[in-house]
Amino acid sequence: MIAQVRTxxxxxxxxxxxxxxxxxxxxxxxxxxREGDTDATRSLLREIVPAVRRTCKGVLGAGHADLEDTIQxxxxxxxxxxxxxxxxxxxxxxxxxxxxxxxxxxKKRSIRWRDRFRLTGTIEETTDLASSSPSDExxxxxxxxxxxxxxxxxxxxxxxxxxxxIMLDFSMNEIxxxxxxxxxxxxxxxxxxxxxxxRHMERDVVLRAxxxxxx
Amino acid sequence: xxxxxxxxEELLDRIASHTASADDLRQFEEHASRxxxxxxxxxxxxxxxxxxxxxxxxxxxxERAVAVAMSGLGARVRRRSTSRSVWLLAAxxxxxxxxxxxxxxxxxxxxxxxxxxxxxxxxxxxxPANSPAALPESPTEAVDGPPVQDKAKRALxxxxxxxxxxxxxxxxxxxRRTGKDSQAMVTYRKVERLxxxxxxxxxxxxxxxxxxxxxxxxxxxxxxxxHYLVHGGPLLVDVLAGKATALQRLGRTAEERRTxxxxxxxxxxxxxxxxxxxxxxxxx
Numbered sequence: 001m002i003a004q005v006r007t008x009x010x011x012x013x014x015x016x017x018x019x020x021x022x023x024x025x026x027x028x029x030x031x032x033x034r035e036g037d038t039d040a041t042r043s044l045l046r047e048i049v050p051a052v053r054r055t056c057k058g059v060l061g062a063g064h065a066d067l068e069d070t071i072q073x074x075x076x077x078x079x080x081x082x083x084x085x086x087x088x089x090x091x092x093x094x095x096x097x098x099x100x101x102x103x104x105x106x107k108k109r110s111i112r113w114r115d116r117f118r119l120t121g122t123i124e125e126t127t128d129l130a131s132s133s134p135s136d137e138x139x140x141x142x143x144x145x146x147x148x149x150x151x152x153x154x155x156x157x158x159x160x161x162x163x164x165x166i167m168l169d170f171s172m173n174e175i176x177x178x179x180x181x182x183x184x185x186x187x188x189x190x191x192x193x194x195x196x197x198x199r200h201m202e203r204d205v206v207l208r209a210x211x212x213x214x215x
Numbered sequence: 216x217x218x219x220x221x222x223x224e225e226l227l228d229r230i231a232s233h234t235a236s237a238d239d240l241r242q243f244e245e246h247a248s249r250x251x252x253x254x255x256x257x258x259x260x261x262x263x264x265x266x267x268x269x270x271x272x273x274x275x276x277x278e279r280a281v282a283v284a285m286s287g288l289g290a291r292v293r294r295r296s297t298s299r300s301v302w303l304l305a306a307x308x309x310x311x312x313x314x315x316x317x318x319x320x321x322x323x324x325x326x327x328x329x330x331x332x333x334x335x336x337x338x339x340x341x342x343p344a345n346s347p348a349a350l351p352e353s354p355t356e357a358v359d360g361p362p363v364q365d366k367a368k369r370a371l372x373x374x375x376x377x378x379x380x381x382x383x384x385x386x387x388x389x390x391r392r393t394g395k396d397s398q399a400m401v402t403y404r405k406v407e408r409l410x411x412x413x414x415x416x417x418x419x420x421x422x423x424x425x426x427x428x429x430x431x432x433x434x435x436x437x438x439x440x441x442h443y444l445v446h447g448g449p450l451l452v453d454v455l456a457g458k459a460t461a462l463q464r465l466g467r468t469a470e471e472r473r474t475x476x477x478x479x480x481x482x483x484x485x486x487x488x489x490x491x492x493x494x495x496x497x498x499x
């Protein structure tokens with residue numbers, strides 16, 4: 001039993017050590033990138049681009065017309081923001097923070113662009129009924145839109161915390177690192193945000209239906 | 216004092232990672248029966264995780280995104296270096312003039328200007344110290360691609376071939392966003408011409424069609440919309456509405472009717488539904 005615990009602890013220590021090594025390698029790349037080292041910049045971007053893509057995809061959806069543009073803009077913005085990075089946290093989370101901001105801006109801009117193309121009215125659901133059993137992607141897109149309507153009514157910090165938590169599946173510790181705020185602040189924002197979300201769902205039949213509640 | 220029930224985020228995480236105990240599950244179910252927000256969060260989670268998983272194409276797209284970003288960063292560095300490049304060129308011009316003068320008056324032989332290897336930012340060996348090529352390159356020019364002044368000396372493939380679909384498409388989008396519609400339309404056509412079948416070209420058909428409608432060219436817009444409709448995409452409903460409007464402006468009533476009917480059949484709740492119904496009533 002004791003040997004098993006020690007093995008488990010060793011495994012955890014080894015994993016933490018591996019994480020720390022990866023983190024320090026990224027920090028070293030970031031230092032060199034800040035000094036104008038092109039190869040280091042490229043290597044650093046290659047390391048963080050999966051997290052950036054995940055962030056942009058989580059907010060915009062995989063089929064969004066501006067997804068690739070937004071990812072590229074986020075990478076450029078990340079490099080330009082390197083001089084401001086304080087090397088006091090996970091640099092991947094720093095990149096996610098920048099990508100998240102860029103993606104929210106793209107979303108607002110995208111809505112304005114689609115409004116130019118639209119002939120009438122306000123934004124509503126667009127479910128393609130040619131598909132008799134909507135794919136997971138279609139269902140997720142519907143739920144994302146339903147959630148976004150509610151989040152648009154919340155204070156910005158709560159909406160962002162909920163987006164990071166629900167649509168991007170970050171843990172509370174990760175959200176604290178991404179937003180550069182204490183963990184308790186994240187907990188408060190999530191609690192208040194979910195309270196508001198619950199109130200909206202209690203009043204909104206369409207919103208409940210989007211999540212499979214047939215009552 | 217009102218007791219505010221908190222939401223069991225830690226329980227949710229344990230459930231998602233399959234480390235929740237039976238008691239955890241019971242506690243969460245009790246909470247979820249009262250809290251639709253947490254119930255919705257639990258419902259969404261597996262689909263969200265699945266959607267966020269990287270696809271096979273993502274690795275290729277990531278490489279392309281990095282390449283485009285590096286190219287964009289390089290352009291910014293070259294623009295910042297312009298003033299320094301101008302100074303270097305001016306200094307080189309003074310030096311060359313001085314050397315030519317010295318040769319005329321004093322038989323000074325100048326060495327041939329070496330071809331600078333821009334990828335390593337060094338010059339070939341054995342050059343006179345006062346040759347223009349010996350001037351140090353700006354450290355900020357250490358980016359992908361040759362310095363501006365070396366382009367003429369290298370046998371490069373055509374500039375168009377070196378650009379990627381993503382780069383040209385991004386350029387077209389930027390022109391559109393900044394209101395330079397005419398230039399945007401030219402650039403979207405370039406995407407379609409140079410990168411047929413690419414996702415960027417497919418997207419360009421929708422966007423270019425929309426721009427053409429705005430600029431009073433419904434016939435040309437129709438061609439673009441029909442291209443898009445061959446494969447479809449996220450703007451399908453908008454393109455159907457655009458096509459119907461183009462057909463209306465061209466007086467092709469029967470086709471316009473069919474297009475509105477298709478739109479309503481497939482997207483009965485879309486933002487275009489009201490207009491579709493109104494227009495169909497007018498056409499009957």
